Amino acid sequence: MVLKAVILIGGPNTGTGFRPLTLDVPKPLFPIAGHPMIYHLIESCSQVEGLDEVLLIGSYQSDEQELKNFVSSVRKEFHLNVRYYQEFAQLGTAGGIYHFRDQILSNEPEAFFVLNSDICGEFPLTEMLQFHREKRQGADYHHKEVYTMLATEATRQQSHNYGCIVNRKETGEVMHYVEKPETFVSTSINCGVYLFSQHIFQHLSSAFKDKQSRPNFESKLPPTYRDESISLEKDLLMELAGTDKLFVYHTDSFWSQIKSAAGTIYANRNYLKIYRHKRPERLRSNTDHGPQIIGDVWIHSSAEVHPTATIGPNVSISKGAVIGAGARIKESLILESAHVHDHACILHSIIGRDSTVGAYTRVEGTPNDPNPDKPFSKMEVKGLFNSNGQLNPSITIIGSRVQVPSEIVVLNTIVLPHKDISGSEMNKIIL
Known part of the structure; x- marks a missing residue:
């Protein structure tokens, strides 16, 4: 079965908290533990059996030389079909997925991973895929429309900084999802890693059409402007929660966001620790x-x-x-x-x-x-x-x-x- 991965790499106007490190290198290419941030994500994807294509989606210029050199390098190293697709505007966390749906759906993949680029960790993608397939084939879930998201634990005090998940402990079914709630919801938080079947584009299409039909009174842009951005978290996950289609796979492995320059030091330490256990020849x-x-x-x-x-x-x-x-x-x-x-x-x-x-x-x-x-x-x-x-x-x-x-x-x-x-x-x- 064909599997793919999509990595959302943002653009030059995102990740401003990462400055001044991004003034001379795109954030996804900033080196941590000897390799660009997204190198570690692609390496994790390369270890999933049957996954042979990785799509990078963002709003960086397609002729960005460092990005072109990186794509060429990882293609050769991991023997993957790695491609970069440039958004015509910043389309949010799901707009790019919807815009490049034809490229994602080519060769009819069984499913595709979606990963945010500003995260680091030891990602259990193979285990997540197995969990996803079990849910599709389970006796209680005859439909094949199943979506899986990766989650980990946070403290009660810090959980409101993340997307919070309420799920059934026995089945993993997501009952409720709130993005960065103002009050306590759950200590189970969204890791920014997803596994979707092709049916997700039906929901993305509905979200897109619904957004186009609603006037945006808060926007300072002219009424004729079409906002084609879609939020994966607010327009999709919140709608899928409680529908018997969205499930959560919990991990206890290392995971962290890289939202600030200080986060690179912490990420570097933990990636080096992973090297010690899995790739000691790199140290x-x-x-x-x-x-x-x-x-x-x-x-x-x-x-x-x-x-x-x-x-x-x-x-x-x-x-x-x-x-x-x-x-x-x-x-x-x-x-x-x-x-x-x-x-x-x-x-x-x-x-x-x-x-x-x-x-x-x-x-x-x-x-x-x-x-x-x-x-x-x-x-x-x-x-x-x-x-x-x-x-x-x-x-x-x-x-x-x-x-x-x-x-x-x-x-x-x-x-x-x-x-x-x-x-x-x-x-x-x-x-």
Whole structure:
């Protein structure tokens, strides 16, 4: 049976909370644990038997060179038919699926996965497919119109930040769904991973026609404008809940959203942990003539790391980066062609492409991890500023092509690309 996957990659006007990291690279291609964000999703899809086509849908320009190079690369590596389809406008989380329905339905797939691109985790897609097929063939559900969504647990306090699911424990049938409710609904939350049969397009068509027939009094656009966006969560899932057609598959494996720059540090740590258990050959180990490695570390083969440097835990060092003698790097991402000079210290930070950190300089951020004392706790996505107008402590981000001089301290600071720092900085945004 033919299976496909659709990955919703958004566009240049989405993911603004991810800046300045997206000022010189599309968010879906930002490297985490040595690979672009959506690489990890495609790798998960490639492990599903019978899945041979992945459609990337978004509003990035189709001639975006990095995106074209990425698509070509993953085609060869995973032997999948990977294609990018550009939306003519931002169509919401389901509008692109409906717009490119002919491409999705070609070769009559049994079902197709849909994944949001701003998530990371250990996705049980094969198990989810088996669950989906059991529901289609079950004695109590003779109809073949079955849809499955992936869910995990959150704390009661954090659940309102996500889509909340109420389901029958015995069957997994979704009885009620609310997107980011104002009051408590459930600790079971939507992971942004779905498995749909072809019948889903009947519901998408109804949602599209219904939206076109309703006047949008809140819109500032002219009355003749046709809003063709569809919300997967509000226009589809909420309608399917309680119809005996939508089911939930729960996972206890690692899962997180990547809504902010700080989320990349957390995602990097957990993907490296997955490497340790499933792809240990990707991690760097200690050798007689190499740097001291602590914990999980990924280093590109072209990076130059001095033997006296100490790296880790939870560090990724990208292509062409140079790490000097005695440097100390922990819980950080060093991006392509960055240069960390001798005895510099990098903690909880991102060093951008082609940036330089001078000798004996300390670059440090504040981690924003889930509360380890609360089961099912998730990352808090904080705004840049608190209620007093002060910058919230977070990771330090050195944008691309930034020169950080020697013998200074940079703490909890965001530096935009192509800027130079003249002295120590703390709790600032340098524009």
